[in-house]
Amino acid sequence: MTGQTPPFPERKREGAAIEIPRTENGSPARLVTIFGSLDVKGGKRAHYIFDVGQQRYAEVALPADRPLLSLARRAPAAAWYERELQDQYGIEIVGHPDPRPLIFHDNWPDGVHPMVDPVDGVPWANRDYRFLEVQGEGIAEVAVGPVHAGIIEPGHFRFSVVGDTVLNLELRHFYTHKGVEKRFEGSSVTDGVLLAESVSGDNCFAHAVCYSQAVENACAIDVPAQASAVRLIGLELERLVCHISDVGGLCADVGFSVAAAYAARIKESLLQASAQCCGTRYWRGIAVPGGLRHDLDSGKVLELSQEVERAHREFSDIARLILETPSIQNRFEKAGILRPEAARDLAVVGVVARSSGVDLDVRRDHPYGRYEHHSFEIPVTDYGDVMARANIRIAEAATSARLIEEAARSLPAGAVSVPFRADGEMRGSSAVESPRGELWYWMETRDGRLARCHIKSPSFQNWPAMPFAVAGNIIADFPLINKSFNLSYSGCDR
Amino acid sequence: MILDVIERSLRQPSRLIPVEALLGNCDGSRMPDVVVDHLTPDIARKLSEVCPTMAFGIEAQEGRDCLRLSYGRCIGCGRCMEAGQGCVIAAKHFHWCGVTKAQTVRFWDIDGRAEITPHAPNPQDTRGQIPSLLQRALNIRQLDAGSCNGCEAEITALTNPYYDLERFGIHFVASPKHADMLLVTGPVTRNMADAVRATYEAVPAPKLVVAVGACGCSGGIFAGSHAIVGAVDAVIPVDGYIPGCPPTPSMLASGVLEVLRRRLAR
Known part of the structure; x- marks a missing residue:
């Protein structure tokens, strides 16, 4: 046909x-x-x-x-x-x-x-x-974007449908391409972190830490224990906020607005607690090569961790109720299945991988910072549907909340940064498990300035898998499936 | 179950932030303010050196050397606060949201140690007109022209139970054809330039355009990149600017109300 x-x-x-x-x-x-x-x-x-x-x-x-x-x-x-x-x-x-x-x-x-x-x-x-043309009797083409109906980033989706069923989805992205990798060229190693922070706004701390670690590996320096611990708190908080927001977003996409507002409230309480603790809602300007920009008050970190504990208790309670709701189960289960073979072939990472049977987490596989001081489980399932991705997020949120609490309770004292010299030619790379999965930076300097900085973004890796999860579903489920992947357009487009 | 979720929700106390507390609030944005008593030529020079986006600079105004601060360029990195030796602090109140481009720029006479900003916004303006502003509805279409999604995250927060923009009769709509105002984020990328123009054209007149965030106001950290065309006003006419990287929900709400007020005052 x-x-x-x-x-x-x-x-x-x-x-x-x-x-x-x-x-x-x-x-x-x-x-x-x-x-x-x-x-x-x-x-x-x-x-x-x-x-x-x-x-x-x-x-x-x-x-x-x-x-x-x-x-x-x-x-x-x-x-x-x-x-x-x-x-x-x-x-x-x-x-x-x-x-x-x-x-x-x-x-x-x-x-x-x-x-x-x-x-x-x-x-x-x-x-x-x-664009790829899908021809045949009764096949219609639906073009969506780059400007979408909502507060979302731009991208183009071309659906070939028969009735409501999607036969093929073709992506066209890179509308938010800002030439970031080129912008790194000639920048000082210290300034590079400002660009890294602006690659994907809601994952800015993961980008800042990953970039900083790449520089630190290049200079062969170890950051002080307190800096590592604070970075771990920031990284896990970013994951927690992201997962809470995603579960709320999934509810919004199936019209369950009370639950969506509930999750949005919990998320906001964490952002406000962050602003109290470190002066910015999304932890911008905290991580720098060599450690942290400035010391964080250990009392405020403890207050943050108490807020995290409270927020997570509320979240896990409401998440359980959400998933027990029959109409939610009806929409989430068997929607947007990404099969394990496709997940492996496309080398997807993060929650998307772990929901499709690929056991992968940088925190365990390539440990960095203080993750070796903590023990944690990596949840994996192979259902590969929207429900699987929701379940993995909820399980990971629990781990993040516990890690934050552990790290805040035993925050090491001492310096928060070490001096380093970035002169001559250096190369370094580093990986971080960002909320969307494996983030990987590679940098090279000449005469003390950046000659090249490459960003492997988890969204760039995962977007090509989306059409495989969407094919065979009805087009009305696309927003839900898309939300369950939660990929960054800017992170992909860079 | 649905009823359990609704019950939990109803048991929550109201988190709504009153409008008086929203206006001018900039907690968590790290926007700088200058303590003019501590200003010296040496500090002014240092500020213009450490600022990565040239938000701080030294410029002549009326024949005098002045410290210039362009909020539209500021990415809130905080370097000025470290280098400024007490001369730069995090702003406690911020009245530069929703203002004109000229109004986002402040000047201080370095030798005279005094602010000589020619176009200062009046912080009392919006506050005094809240009742009349709230009698009107406003439909906003948000348009991402190439942002990093930080601004989107904060704009989305405007609909949460703390800020609840709907209480002002302000709605986010799905189509530019239903919109009174475009809230545009990001530097306009080369790949988005046509779509930005087309979206602007689709909004029925009279229309308002607000440039959001350091990127929307000036190109921010991406200014000069080969892959961007420039700030929002390089592509479409802009009525008001909301600085910040990203602007907090309070700053966004203040900015939208200020643009509305200025429009009604015309």
Whole structure:
């Protein structure tokens, strides 16, 4: 019934290829990210990062002035990264199943690659962009966005439907692309954290900590115990706030507005407690390379932790009641199933992965900061539906509340930052389990300034999985499924 | 069960913040204020050096060296408060929400140690007109032109039980065709520029446009990026500016009411 027009002819050309590393048990390692950089002489390089287990990330780097053979057919998770390599660096990817431009839209001229070409006064162009056409009797196309009906970020969704049922969803994103990775270039290492904080506003603390850790790894310094403990509190609070907000958002999307308002109230109480404790509602300007910007009053941290305890008690109570509601079960169960095979192939991370049977959490797999001082369970289930993602969030909120309480109770005393010198050439990377999943930063300096900073954002990784969860559902369930993934547009688009 | 959730909800005391407490409140925003008694040429120079977005700068006004503070550029990073040796503190009250672009800029005569801002907003204006403002309804369409979603998170908070913007007759609507006001966040990215113009066109006249956040007011931390066109007013006409990174819900509510007041006063 559905005839697809193959828009892109297969190209037969040679290119350099990499071997996918294997983990200890012999299976192919999970792809973490792919990004480009320039060496001192201006030669292009492509970096492939894999999670090889045993608390190790492995890097495979290739010179990329010649074409590279696409990895996407062997590892579908590579598809968007390779398109980004083409857009940013003009690195030719041979045999890519979908080589269309990704981050720049119709008004960007062909052949201008911002990481290698001058970007002053880039002329406005009018390129063609072809969406996948799904043809057949009774198939209609529904185009949504970039401007959506609500207080949401922009993105474009193209649904092919038969009646109410979605046959195919095609995404077109990067409307909020701000050229962040390019903006890092030439910035001082200390200023870089301000950009990192502005990549994804509701996860700003995870970004600030991840960037700071990458710098600290590059300089081989350890931050003081108090700074690590406060960072842990901030990271877990961000997760707690995010999960509470998401459960409320799911209720809002099925018309259960009383529960949505209840969750919004709990979230607001935590933001106000944060403002009392550290001066900002979302923990901006707290984490910096070397530790913390300033000391936090231990009494105020304790007050925050008491507020967290109270807020979480209320949340777990209301969450239980929400999930016991038959009409909620009716909407959440079997909606938006992401199968474990698709989740693995697309190397999804975070709550989305753990709801689809992929047992993955940076806090345990690549421990950082003070996480080794705490024990915690990682909830995993393989139902893969909206209900599974709601359940995982509720379980994780409990863990976060407990970790905050433990850390606040035994807050170490002493300094909150150590001096560091960022001179000459350095490289560092770091991972953080952000509320949306694995966040990974890579930075390189030359003459003490940033030459390159790459952000692997969990949203960039997870968005391509969304169409697989949406296909077969009714179009009216899309907002619900989308909310259950809770992906950041800005974090993806950068 | 639904009834249990409703019962729990009804047992909650009201959290509503009275409008008098909302206006001018900026807790948790880290917007700076200058204690002019401590201002020296040395501190003024230091402030303009540490500010990452050039919100602080030194400019000549009426032939005198002045410290300039553009709230529209401030990302609330707090560096000025560390470098200012008591000369810069976190603002206790903030009256620069919903004002004109010229009004978001303050000047202090460095040698004379006095504020000489030419276009200062009058904080009593909105407060005095609350009753008349509340007799009207306002439909707002929020438009993300490329923000980091920090502003969206705070705008969403306006509908929670603490701020409850609906009490002022202010609603967020789904279509620009139903809107009186566009609340625009983010620097306008190259990829969003057309959509921003089209959304503006779709709002029926008379219409109000409010630029929200450091990015919306000035491009913020992203000013100068190849992937953005600029602040909101680089693409569509803007009636009022709400600084902050992100502005808190109180600042947003104050700003929306101030823009409304200015409109009615015209």
